[in-house]
Amino acid sequence: MFERYLRQAHGTTTVEQVTDRNLTVITFDTAGYRTHARITGPADLSGEYQQWRSWLDGDVYEVIVEQHTADRCWTHQDALCGLYGWSYAHQRAADLLIENAAATAPA
Secondary structure: OHHHHHHHHHOOOOEEEEEOOOOEEEEEOOHHHHHHOOOOOOOOOHHHHHHHHHHHHOOEEEEEEEEEEOOOEEEEEEEEEEEEOHHHHHHHHHHHHHHHHHHHOOO
């Protein structure tokens, strides 16, 4: 019934529902959103669905890059949090490590 209301009252074309034991997340597009985002057809909400699925499953990561030096021990170099999905988090961790290694390498 809620989906029908969204379609009739708000011009919604796409409704995605992500459910877990204790929570249901509903993502949808409205006619106003599609106009604002310049979307001419139904919105593709697969990215939102995957992000919420990862969040509900606890598949969210933070990457912290630290450098060890003899005089200062571990020092914070960089961090990035809110990474959804293991493969994406793993790739971003590798990228941050490479970037920071290049930035801190002796000339």
